[in-house]
Amino acid sequence: MCKGGGGVAGEKGIRVLCSVIGAGQWSEVEYLFPPYYTVKTDFATYALKRFLDDKGTPTDTVVIFGVESAAWAIVDKYLPEAKRKVIPEVKYQREVDDAFRTIKEALLELGPCTLVLDLTHGYRHHSFFLLLMGVYLSMLGRLELEAVYYAMLPWKEDRAEFLNLKPFLVLLDTVMNAKIFKGTMHAVGISEIRSTIEEERNDLGRRNLIREASSLYHIEGILKGLEELDTQLSVNFTPGIAKKAAEISQRTRELLPEVDKSYPYLVPFLESISSDLGALGELSQRPLWEMELEYAERCLRLGRLTSAAINLREGLVSWACHRWSGCPERKCESEGECVINGREYRERLTFALDAVARKQMVIPDEEFLQCATLYNKVSDLRNKICHGYLGHEEGVTRGRIEKKLRELLDSLRETFKGGRP
Structure with a gap:
């Protein structure tokens, strides 16, 4: 969950349990993993590791962050194999940068990994930094942030339930x-x-x-x-x-x-x-040609120029097909879609439009001639865009292409005269 692009996205690598600890001593607590699993210990990270191991999702490495004066003795007692990473207390702004670098470098040293975070024991701001860095690197695709846990211990109680914060991811x-x-x-x-x-x-x-x-x-x-x-x-x-x-x-x-x-x-x-x-x-x-023109405009606003060009061309063909093809079902108007054999009508019509525009065919219909001329302009721009402007001398600039698409969109709307042929 919470994956990003680039880096090592898609590579799970090793499974890492990462935690933070503060100073002081902790009392023994019964840690609960709903619905029934419990572990009695004074170290939440150890309880979490036991739970993960027993449910069949063991971790390969444990990494724990803390200040020099943190309760490292409890780490020695329960997880002596854990890697220790010392971070500053972060009392001042300049130490924020140091903590950022330390946590980032420690996580990146692990290579591709699946990360499980325990935010229970550390100073509040250290837990916050660790969570931010885990989310940040996962969004960049440098690791996979699988889960985030926090054991909530109510005041004067000796039972703490591990909360799974994964939904927030x-x-x-x-x-x-x-x-x-x-x-x-x-x-x-x-x-x-x-x-x-x-x-x-x-x-x-x-x-x-x-x-x-x-x-x-x-x-x-x-x-x-x-x-x-x-x-x-x-x-x-x-x-x-x-x-x-x-x-x-x-x-x-x-x-x-x-x-x-x-x-x-x-x-x-x-x-x-x-x-x-x-x-x-x-x-x-709406009728198919109106649908395609409106969608073309949405795409144009979002910079999806290829989709805009395709829908302009198809919108003009849909309108012309309804006007001249002789299709008896005319679902393009009543249901906003093309009939199964509509492709044949559209291909015959586009052949005629292209031939008239290139003066290879003469049709004594002024409206059809105007439509063919417009079709030629729309198709020419659509083809340039879809074929990557290969072989064309003109420069490829967004402003120029958007201007041409907008002009053609306005011309099509004028031709459609309110959307009904």
């Missing part, structure tokens, strides 16, 4: 992915989130928390839909994009109250995605 991932979706209309990182949700669901099932597990199952369905949507976005299947977006948005709105009760960490992400998809899904109620 899900929260961080989903915030990033929601931002990426808003900026690019690509639903990235969904498979990793689905994997984490599946693990959580299985854990809830083992604890007989059926209602919560059922809620996560429905969330997995939404995430699977987002993966399908991402495929459609990648290939510019505009009718499918609009319909899938509307479907996911509606399903998400229906599930939000239940999700809020059982797994609230995903609610902000789902609310954001639902809002964006709702606006995209509204296009499904």
